Amino acid sequence: MKSSAVMKLKSYNISQIYKLIEPGPVVMVTTMRGARPNVMTMAWHTMIEFTPPLIGCVISDMNYTFDTLKNTGECVIAIPAAKLAGKVVRVGSASGRSIDKFEKIGLTPMQASAVKAPLIAECFANIECKVVDTTLVDKYNFFILEAVKAWIDPAQKDPKTLHHHGHGAFIADGRKIKLQFKSVEP
Numbered sequence: 230m231k232s233s234a235v236m237k238l239k240s241y242n243i244s245q246i247y248k249l250i251e252p253g254p255v256v257m258v259t260t261m262r263g264a265r266p267n268v269m270t271m272a273w274h275t276m277i278e279f280t281p282p283l284i285g286c287v288i289s290d291m292n293y294t295f296d297t298l299k300n301t302g303e304c305v306i307a308i309p310a311a312k313l314a315g316k317v318v319r320v321g322s323a324s325g326r327s328i329d330k331f332e333k334i335g336l337t338p339m340q341a342s343a344v345k346a347p348l349i350a351e352c353f354a355n356i357e358c359k360v361v362d363t364t365l366v367d368k369y370n371f372f373i374l375e376a377v378k379a380w381i382d383p384a385q386k387d388p389k390t391l392h393h394h395g396h397g398a399f400i401a402d403g404r405k406i407k408l409q410f411k412s413v414e415p
């Protein structure tokens with residue numbers, strides 16, 4: 230095996246590795262507390278299972294969304310196209326504890342069908358979710374959600390998703406590449 234010195238690799242700050250592997254796309258998470266909707270931005274999520282469709286996500290206990298999600302067990306994951314980047318960052322920079330982000334930032338809440346949390350009209354996809362496992366919430370703020378209903382906006386053709394590279398750096402999705410899966414002969 231070659232040494233890292235021979236390969237001329239540079240050591241990378243371990244606290245910054247999230248910039249390398251945050252999967253994206255950056256999404257927004259809506260919740261409903263009483264009659265008041267709220268929304269936050271989220272990049273730390275992952276698919277876990279196809280059937281039933283399970284999604285894992287980290288929602289910090291510093292966020293207002295954390296308590297609401299824990300108490301109501303419901304949310305919507307709304308997926309914005311890159312053109313909404315400015316609003317997405319503002320949603321992720323303010324707390325719903327003190328303001329109505331839908332109104333202040335200019336997003337339109339829409340009635341969902343299976344959960345009380347709203348869809349976001351401006352997003353090209355919305356996924357209604359229920360919390361199905363809180364085993365890892367106390368330790369890692371990690372919620373496991375089941376998607377119970379999904380919507381897309383057919384008017385938004387070929388939307389480019391937004392991917393976070395840390396500290397305000399984003400990449401908008403690029404060109405689609407289609408490849409055949411092929412097994413490798415031993």
Ligand SMILES: Cc1cc2nc3c(=O)[nH]c(=O)nc-3n(C[C@H](O)[C@H](O)[C@H](O)COP(=O)(O)O)c2cc1C
Nearest residue numbers: 269270271272273288289292293294321323324325
């Ligand atoms: C690009 C971006 C990605 C973010 N990803 C997450 C995340 O994955 N988990 C999280 O807890 N907070 C994340 N945040 C921070 C929350 O969106 C932020 O703390 C927000 O103000 C919480 O709102 P709330 O207090 O109304 O719930 C992110 C913010 C930005 C701008």
